[in-house]
Amino acid sequence: MKGMGGHVQRCQSARTSWHDWQHAQSARAGHFKIDCTVMILRALVLMLGAWLSLAVGAATAPDECPNTPYSIQDNLTPSPWATPSRILELRNENQDVPPEVARIRSGAVVAFMGMSVNAGIYTWAGYDADRAVFVSITGSSGARAPAIPVARGKLLPNQFIRAISIGQIRRTEVVTVAAASSWQAQEFACLANLLMAAPIENIPRVVDLDGLEQFELRLSGSRVDVGAGIARFRLERAIGSLIRDAVRESEADGR
Numbered sequence: 113m114k115g116m117g118g119h120v121q122r123c124q125s126a127r128t129s130w131h132d133w134q135h136a137q138s139a140r141a142g143h144f145k146i147d148c149t150v151m152i153l154r155a156l157v158l159m160l161g162a163w164l165s166l167a168v169g170a171a172t173a174p175d176e177c178p179n180t181p182y183s184i185q186d187n188l189t190p191s192p193w194a195t196p197s198r199i200l201e202l203r204n205e206n207q208d209v210p211p212e213v214a215r216i217r218s219g220a221v222v223a224f225m226g227m228s229v230n231a232g233i234y235t236w237a238g239y240d241a242d243r244a245v246f247v248s249i250t251g252s253s254g255a256r257a258p259a260i261p262v263a264r265g266k267l268l269p270n271q272f273i274r275a276i277s278i279g280q281i282r283r284t285e286v287v288t289v290a291a292a293s294s295w296q297a298q299e300f301a302c303l304a305n306l307l308m309a310a311p312i313e314n315i316p317r318v319v320d321l322d323g324l325e326q327f328e329l330r331l332s333g334s335r336v337d338v339g340a341g342i343a344r345f346r347l348e349r350a351i352g353s354l355i356r357d358a359v360r361e362s363e364a365d366g367r
Contacts, residue, residue, distance in 0.1 A: 177302035178309055181331055182218070182241065185297045193243040194291035196269050203272045208281060209236075212247040212289065216240045217333045220304065222352045226323040233323070234283065237355045239300050244292045248359040251276070251285040270362060290362035296354065303351050304329060313341035327352065 177184060192198060205211045213221055218241040226233035234251035267273070270290060276283040292300075307329065317340065327348045329336040338344055 177298075178305035180305065181308065182301040182304045184301045185244075186294065188244055188292065188294040188297050191244040191291040193240075193245050194270065194289055199270055199287075199289045200272055203274055203287070205274070206276055206278060208276075208278055210247075210249040210251075210285065210287065212236075212240075212249065212287060213238050216242075216247075216330055218242055218331050220300070220330065220351050220355065221328045222355065223326045223328070224323050228322055230323050237352065237359065239292070239351075239355050239358075241297070241300065244297055246290045246292060246296075246355055246358040246362070248288040248290075248356070249285050251283045253281070253283045268363060288359050288363065290359055292358065296358055299354055300351065303347055303354065307338060307344055307347040307351070308336065310343040310347060311341055312339040312344070315340055315342070317345070 202211045207214065213223075213236045216238050219239040221236060221238040224233075224235045232252055232254040234249075234253070236247070236249040236251075238247045239245075240247065267286075268288075271286060271288045274285045274287060276285060327338065329338050329351075338348065
């Protein structure tokens with residue numbers, strides 16, 4: 113809104129100056145009018161963009177969230193699965209897909225396999241709705257593998273390092289588990305329900321040349337077909353951001 117006022121003031125100033133300069137050429141007057149019109153149009157576009165942002169944000173308000181198929185959990189109690197003893201139960205597992213991710217029956221998973229400059233980097237970020245925990249696994253192999261053990265002395269109570277050796281697969285993983293708060297669980301359910309209700313469009317996904325990313329929504333042990341569409345892509349990114357932010361917050365609190 114402030115930007116609109118500034119543009120209008122500049123336009124008024126330009127017009128005042130023009131009236132004071134009666135000897136100026138008519139062509140110059142035309143330029144002033146065009147400049148003012150352009151500035152006003154730009155201000156209107158900015159205002160429209162701000163309004164649309166507010167409208168999108170309002171769409172995720174609790175009153176607008178569908179109640180199914182993911183239940184909106186109120187008064188969530190602290191998850192026992194996020195205690196250090198339960199977290200460490202899987203530290204000696206030796207699986208291609210991290211067990212913290214494989215056991216998610218209801219929730220979401222964002223998997224990334226690095227390419228090009230990110231070759232050898234693997235990440236999984238997920239939300240386990242049944243256990244009310246967020247999980248993050250960063251794996252590295254090949255020349256990148258030796259870099260992770262440097263963090264051994266900096267591990268938090270909700271983290272551990274795991275070595276994977278299956279056939280030709282050699283990978284070092286840093287695992288982080290964080291309990292979900294009530295609002296985070298509600299936000300996930302809201303976004304997931306909105307995603308499943310969003311319109312489907314026949315448009316391609318954007319491919320990242322630095323790696324392959326795959327989004328999965330899971331419900332009662334089955335993978336949900338999330339389809340394609342602008343709204344669906346945005347909601348996928350919102351769920352991914354929710355998961356990553358929750359893990360980062362837990363790491364910041366641990367330090």
